[in-house]
Amino acid sequence: LGRYADRIDNDSTVAIVDFTMPSWKRRLHLVDLKAAKTESFLVAHGRGSDPAHTGWLQAFSNAPGSNATSFGAYRTADFYDGKYGRSMRLVGLDAENSNAEARAIVIHPAWYVSDDMLRKYGKLGRSEGCFALSEAELASVFERLGPGRLLYAGKF
Numbered sequence: 001l002g003r004y005a006d007r008i009d010n011d012s013t014v015a016i017v018d019f020t021m022p023s024w025k026r027r028l029h030l031v032d033l034k035a036a037k038t039e040s041f042l043v044a045h046g047r048g049s050d051p052a053h054t055g056w057l058q059a060f061s062n063a064p065g066s067n068a069t070s071f072g073a074y075r076t077a078d079f080y081d082g083k084y085g086r087s088m089r090l091v092g093l094d095a096e097n098s099n100a101e102a103r104a105i106v107i108h109p110a111w112y113v114s115d116d117m118l119r120k121y122g123k124l125g126r127s128e129g130c131f132a133l134s135e136a137e138l139a140s141v142f143e144r145l146g147p148g149r150l151l152y153a154g155k156f
Contacts, residue, residue, distance in 0.1 A: 001150055004073050004093055009148030015076075017043060017131065017153040019057040019069070023050075023124040028131070030144050039144075041137050044113050045069040046129035055123030057155075062092075062099050067128045070097035070105060074151040079142070084108040088142065090131075090151065097153075107142075107151075109135040 001011055012034050021027040026040035045057045048068030052058075061068035072094030079088050087108040092100035099105075110132035112125025125132075131153070133141055145151070 004075070004150055007075055007093060008150050010146070011150070013144050013149055015145050015149070015151040017151065018156055019045060019060075019071075019153060020155045023055040023057075023126075024118050024122060028133070028141075030141065032144070039140075041141060042113050042115075042118075042124060042134055044110060044124045044127045044130075044132040047126035048129065050126060053123070053126065060096065061129075062096055062103075064099060064103055069127075069129050069131075069153065070100060070103075071154050072097040072152070074100060074153070076107075076145055076147050076149045076151055078147055082106075082108065084110065084132075085135075086138065086142070088145075088147070103129060105129050105131075107131045107133060107145075109133060109138045111135065 016029045018027045028041045028043035030039050046069040048066040049057045060071040062070045074090040077089035087106045092098045113134045
């Protein structure tokens with residue numbers, strides 16, 4: 001957070017996405033730094049990051065057309081109503097995710113991210129590189145993770 005302080009407007013809550021975990025685990029962690037509380041959510045990764053659809057992120061990519069998830073720090077930006085409903089734009093803050101805006105890498109709801117998908121298939125579906133969340137949990141995430149905050153994705 002200190003490294004990106006000049007580009008982050010609100011440092012009370014950060015999101016950390018731990019892609020060392022498989023898609024059937026809650027791996028997007030919202031950390032409320034003021035209250036010292038963490039809440040975790042399901043999140044999909046890009047199909048280009050997991051071509052065999054194992055449920056494990058195999059590789060990151062920043063390349064347009066890769067359909068892969070990118071690694072690094074993002075600043076959450078504005079909300080908008082798009083193809084998948086209420087969504088949030090992301091701005092890549094590192095060389096490894098500098099194409100996030102051009103690739104339209106966002107946080108959006110997805111039918112393929114749910115406990116029902118886990119029961120049926122044992123893993124989540126995949127996005128085209130976006131951070132896709134459960135339709136049922138999206139409002140809760142957006143309530144805590146508004147514009148101007150840090151989202152950091154990687155393997156830790």
